[in-house]
Amino acid sequence: MGTSSIQVLVVEDYEPFRRFLISTLRNRWERLNIHEVSDGLEAVREAQRLQPDLILLDIRLPTLNGIEAARRIHELSPISKIVFVTQESSPDVVQEALGLGALGYVVKTDAGRELIAAVEAVREGRLFVSAGVAG
Numbered sequence: 485m486g487t488s489s490i491q492v493l494v495v496e497d498y499e500p501f502r503r504f505l506i507s508t509l510r511n512r513w514e515r516l517n518i519h520e521v522s523d524g525l526e527a528v529r530e531a532q533r534l535q536p537d538l539i540l541l542d543i544r545l546p547t548l549n550g551i552e553a554a555r556r557i558h559e560l561s562p563i564s565k566i567v568f569v570t571q572e573s574s575p576d577v578v579q580e581a582l583g584l585g586a587l588g589y590v591v592k593t594d595a596g597r598e599l600i601a602a603v604e605a606v607r608e609g610r611l612f613v614s615a616g617v618a619g
Contacts, residue, residue, distance in 0.1 A: 496542045504595070528560065
């Protein structure tokens with residue numbers, strides 16, 4: 485990810501999975517400044533405040549779902565690259581998520597194999613869609 489520190493916002497309400505995401509990122513890259521929140525409204529506020537380089541975003545979140553959070557984040561922090569990491573594998577949901585400007589979509593069951601590849605692709609401006617997406 486380069487030599488300068490990368491700002492990352494991890495948005496996941498299930499704490500053990502949030503820890504997994506953070507650990508996976510830290511095991512691959514040293515220079516990360518990781519912030520974490522557990523609901524969609526917090527995600528919007530933190531994205532506006534931090535202007536992170538990368539956001540890992542779940543869809544099923546309390547207060548504000550990830551789709552609506554991404555819509556708002558895209559307006560408030562257009563530099564942020566979004567990777568959805570979620571259980572949702574429906575092609576319609578994936579299409580909606582990518583239509584909001586997200587560059588990555590990883591199904592949680594594939595995150596152990598695909599998260600690093602997804603982050604690398606998105607950081608390079610390439611689209612990444614999980615093999616676990618239905619259809």
